[in-house]
Amino acid sequence: MRSLAVASPLLLAAAARRRHGASASASGREVISQCWNCEINQDQPFGNSIRIGRSPGSLQRHGSKNLLAAAAAISVEQAEVSTYLPKGDMWSVHKFGGTCMGTPQRIQNVADIVLGDSSERKLIIVSAMSKVTDMMFNLVHKAQSRDNSYTTALDEVFDKHMAAAKDLLDGEDLARFLAQLHSDISNLRAMLCAIFIAGHATESFSDFVVGHGELWSAQMLSYAIKKSGVPCSWMDTREVLVVKPSGSNQVDPDYLESEKRLQKWFSRQPAATIIATGFIASTAENIPTTLKRDGSDFSASIIGSLVRARQVTIWTDVDGVFSADPRKVSEAVILSTLSYQEAWEMSYFGANVLHPRTIIPVMKDNIPIVIRNMFNLSAPGTTICKQPANENADLDACVKSFATIDKLALVNVEGTGMAGVPGTASAIFSAAKDVGANVIMISQASSEHSVCFAVPEKEVAAVSTALHVRFREALAAGRLSKVEVIRGCSILAAVGLRMASTPGVSAILFDALAKANINVRAIAQGCSEYNITVVLKQEDCVRALRAAHSRFFLSKTTLAVGIIGPGLIGGTLLDQLKDQAAVLKENMNIDLRVIGITGSSMMHLSDIGVDLNQWKELLQKEAKPADLASFVCHLSENHVFPNKVLVDCTADTNVASYYYDWLKKGIHVITPNKKANSGPLDRYLKLRTLQRASYTHYFYEATVGAGLPIISTLRGLLETGDKILRIEGIFSGTLSYIFNNFEGTRTFSNVVAEAKEAGYTEPDPRDDLSGTDVARKVIILARESGLRLELSDIPVKSLVPEALRSCSSADKFMQKLPSFDQNWDRQRNEAEAAGEVLRYVGVVDVANRKGRVELQRYKRDHPFAQLSGSDNIIAFTTSRYKEQPLIVRGPGAGAEVTAGGVFCDILRLASYLGAPS
Numbered sequence: 001m002r003s004l005a006v007a008s009p010l011l012l013a014a015a016a017r018r019r020h021g022a023s024a025s026a027s028g029r030e031v032i033s034q035c036w037n038c039e040i041n042q043d044q045p046f047g048n049s050i051r052i053g054r055s056p057g058s059l060q061r062h063g064s065k066n067l068l069a070a071a072a073a074i075s076v077e078q079a080e081v082s083t084y085l086p087k088g089d090m091w092s093v094h095k096f097g098g099t100c101m102g103t104p105q106r107i108q109n110v111a112d113i114v115l116g117d118s119s120e121r122k123l124i125i126v127s128a129m130s131k132v133t134d135m136m137f138n139l140v141h142k143a144q145s146r147d148n149s150y151t152t153a154l155d156e157v158f159d160k161h162m163a164a165a166k167d168l169l170d171g172e173d174l175a176r177f178l179a180q181l182h183s184d185i186s187n188l189r190a191m192l193c194a195i196f197i198a199g200h201a202t203e204s205f206s207d208f209v210v211g212h213g214e215l216w217s218a219q220m221l222s223y224a225i226k227k228s229g230v231p232c233s234w235m236d237t238r239e240v241l242v243v244k245p246s247g248s249n250q251v252d253p254d255y256l257e258s259e260k261r262l263q264k265w266f267s268r269q270p271a272a273t274i275i276a277t278g279f280i281a282s283t284a285e286n287i288p289t290t291l292k293r294d295g296s297d298f299s300a301s302i303i304g305s306l307v308r309a310r311q312v313t314i315w316t317d318v319d320g321v322f323s324a325d326p327r328k329v330s331e332a333v334i335l336s337t338l339s340y341q342e343a344w345e346m347s348y349f350g351a352n353v354l355h356p357r358t359i360i361p362v363m364k365d366n367i368p369i370v371i372r373n374m375f376n377l378s379a380p381g382t383t384i385c386k387q388p389a390n391e392n393a394d395l396d397a398c399v400k401s402f403a404t405i406d407k408l409a410l411v412n413v414e415g416t417g418m419a420g421v422p423g424t425a426s427a428i429f430s431a432a433k434d435v436g437a438n439v440i441m442i443s444q445a446s447s448e449h450s451v452c453f454a455v456p457e458k459e460v461a462a463v464s465t466a467l468h469v470r471f472r473e474a475l476a477a478g479r480l481s482k483v484e485v486i487r488g489c490s491i492l493a494a495v496g497l498r499m500a501s502t503p504g505v506s507a508i509l510f511d512a513l514a515k516a517n518i519n520v521r522a523i524a525q526g527c528s529e530y531n532i533t534v535v536l537k538q539e540d541c542v543r544a545l546r547a548a549h550s551r552f553f554l555s556k557t558t559l560a561v562g563i564i565g566p567g568l569i570g571g572t573l574l575d576q577l578k579d580q581a582a583v584l585k586e587n588m589n590i591d592l593r594v595i596g597i598t599g600s601s602m603m604h605l606s607d608i609g610v611d612l613n614q615w616k617e618l619l620q621k622e623a624k625p626a627d628l629a630s631f632v633c634h635l636s637e638n639h640v641f642p643n644k645v646l647v648d649c650t651a652d653t654n655v656a657s658y659y660y661d662w663l664k665k666g667i668h669v670i671t672p673n674k675k676a677n678s679g680p681l682d683r684y685l686k687l688r689t690l691q692r693a694s695y696t697h698y699f700y701e702a703t704v705g706a707g708l709p710i711i712s713t714l715r716g717l718l719e720t721g722d723k724i725l726r727i728e729g730i731f732s733g734t735l736s737y738i739f740n741n742f743e744g745t746r747t748f749s750n751v752v753a754e755a756k757e758a759g760y761t762e763p764d765p766r767d768d769l770s771g772t773d774v775a776r777k778v779i780i781l782a783r784e785s786g787l788r789l790e791l792s793d794i795p796v797k798s799l800v801p802e803a804l805r806s807c808s809s810a811d812k813f814m815q816k817l818p819s820f821d822q823n824w825d826r827q828r829n830e831a832e833a834a835g836e837v838l839r840y841v842g843v844v845d846v847a848n849r850k851g852r853v854e855l856q857r858y859k860r861d862h863p864f865a866q867l868s869g870s871d872n873i874i875a876f877t878t879s880r881y882k883e884q885p886l887i888v889r890g891p892g893a894g895a896e897v898t899a900g901g902v903f904c905d906i907l908r909l910a911s912y913l914g915a916p917s
């Protein structure tokens, strides 16, 4: 005789009752023995099993339902309720999913979390260990396909749990668990054998097999908790949760009946910590069933509602609910709160939040659900609750999240014959329903000339055919002009409860899409206003998502920065940005992201921001050949960041020639490079005109006096109506240093080498010695003051010996310079004999519309003779500062001060863009 063993949790319950002193129903046992000729094994530590001594043929004859109904008979006849289930704030409910229960160590961590919760009463819902539910489904699948490898697959299930238990438990607890596991596995083996023979598993048989994963994980966790001395019971939720099937793959909880059963269960086992199985339940007839997809979350929510818990915490492996899919939007942020409706909307759109039905049970009692990361306990998680009343009503905060759905098609039904004709919409959608298509969004303009709706792309052919059939006559008669299908569409949805009744939200959304050059095919917004749905081309979807997300979620003063020329100044700037970025973000809400660095040979690009701690290595190891055009494209086509700036730290005329194009593209420009402002006048004027006419900014403070506030001082004077008469001074840090230090102790060429070494000179020091660099500064200030001068209009006294002007490189020049030292000694001695010093000065003679650059001798007590180091001194003589000029003095060259000046311009830009002051 073959022996088949079946364990029903309801029978387990009966045994549990016996352990607690209640008597099992004789009638229940009778039904079972009639059907199965079995004996109830009462020795099992948890629940029991029934040894069945009849051929498997009777399984089909009587059907699984009879068996399970028999068990029901036992369970329905219960002992009197003696202890009432307390309800309310003392309860906290936790749910741990399969990943959280994935290994013995994780189960122990779960136990620690549970033990760490100081709530008076705790109910913990657990899923099966990760992958176990799939393994169990696979067993059923194999058995019913008559694949006898189900037996080895069952061994794997056994091994997995045995290994986990051995790791986690010891002594008597381990022995009891293993005995139960053995017994369950042998029952399952028998049941699978029956399924194998029948070649078929009923849904309830399948649910019964599959639910074992939860039974084992719940028992293991309860032992693990007990091990630390805390009393703890485990609950087979099939004894408690009663659900009714409702349509395809859905069930509705029967709250009244479930509450009654929970009361009863609790009266028998009034523990303060209860570990309950997720996912599984039973029908009103006590047939095992499951809560279907994401069932454990649903279990937690239903049970949370039954005990009116203070909170339901869903533990998972992410820090909370993101504002958008983080795989698509690296900038996505964790939301601290979400209303029930928002969570609902988002989960509809495939955001991995919670299944919408999970929210319903807790929503009616306003019980918050908190999503927490079990692997990052420091993350506070996302709380899903009733909309907090005093939440900040900032326009940008109205949108909580963005979601997308791909692989859709739009169907557009168009024609003049629809307007004012009742029933057209009904006919359209009943045609869609008839072919089982799921309509995802609908849009109809009030002119009623067209109705458009989105369906999954795979369903559109059937919908289109159905519509052509349904409207054959209308199409033939011309009342409808077309039934059109547009494939390759996606939906972008913006979700937020506060969008309702807040003007301007959709304007911001559509503005962001427009700026990213994205065409919107259809729009829908219901009058609940929780959701704005936009249909667009699928290939635009991620770009649209990023553009919209960044517009609502990034700080308004997030700046994407492209650095051109990471040499002395550019490199120092990158280091300064690295050191200061966190402070700026924290204190001023300015988020600076360097998304590209290009030198003359290599460039490194990043979509979200280069790690500035290793920019040098990245530029060597993760770089591609430099290409300015694609560098600029990388910046301009980035739709994550709303504001972009190119910082030109080269001395290159060619790079400077592109500023106009960049400004035209809406990219701001900042530079210490003097070439654009001192280049051809017409180009300069064109650039400034464009800049004035647009809201794109161009800053170049470091072109004169490095970090000293020269340009800004001049602008301040001009803009407030002062009249500039004359600007004169020492504009060259290099030449200042040279003449401040050329005092007879070192040779002239030595001092030049020192200036180069100190980083004061231009890449080629001849640009300084020739006076060209000073002439450029004079031109920049002259033009700023309104003079229309060309560089060639400035007479310049060059200090570069005639013979060295054509030297092929800066290095060769430096090598040959010592041969001219004697000449310099002579000039210096002559000046000294007259009590004077040499100084190289620039003059902008605004009154006479002229400029000049010259080597002059000054008396030792003249302010220009008092300088040290690389000091610049600039004197503004104006209508207001006539008697005494306004003087700005300080180091006017060098890496730190120059990069600091460029950095200042970046922050100036941020404040123009709305950063706090």
Ligand SMILES: NC(=O)c1ccc[n+]([C@@H]2O[C@H](COP(=O)([O-])OP(=O)(O)OC[C@H]3O[C@@H](n4cnc5c(N)ncnc54)[C@H](O)[C@@H]3O)[C@@H](O)[C@H]2O)c1
Pocket (backbone or CB within 6 Å): 564, 565, 566, 567, 568, 569, 570, 598, 599, 600, 601, 626, 628, 649, 650, 651, 652, 654, 655, 672, 673, 674, 702, 703, 706, 733, 759, 760, 761, 762, 763, 892, 893, 894, 895, 898
């Ligand atoms: N050194 C100072 O004290 C000072 C002060 C004010 C202004 N500036 C200006 O700052 C700028 C940079 O000076 P620096 O001392 O850092 O020079 P640098 O030679 O050290 O750096 C310039 C960098 O630009 C790169 N480069 C050149 N052409 C390029 C191109 N077409 N594309 C990409 N990269 C390119 C070079 O490879 C180099 O890395 C110059 O315009 C200079 O006039 C310097």
Ligand SMILES: N[C@@H](CCO)C(=O)O
Pocket (backbone or CB within 6 Å): 702, 703, 704, 705, 706, 731, 732, 733, 734, 735, 760, 761, 762, 768, 773, 892, 893, 894
């Ligand atoms: N080479 C320049 C740098 C500052 O523009 C100087 O020496 O002044």
Ligand code: NA
Pocket (backbone or CB within 6 Å): 701, 702, 703, 704, 705, 706, 707, 708, 709, 710, 711, 901
């Ligand atoms: Na300056």
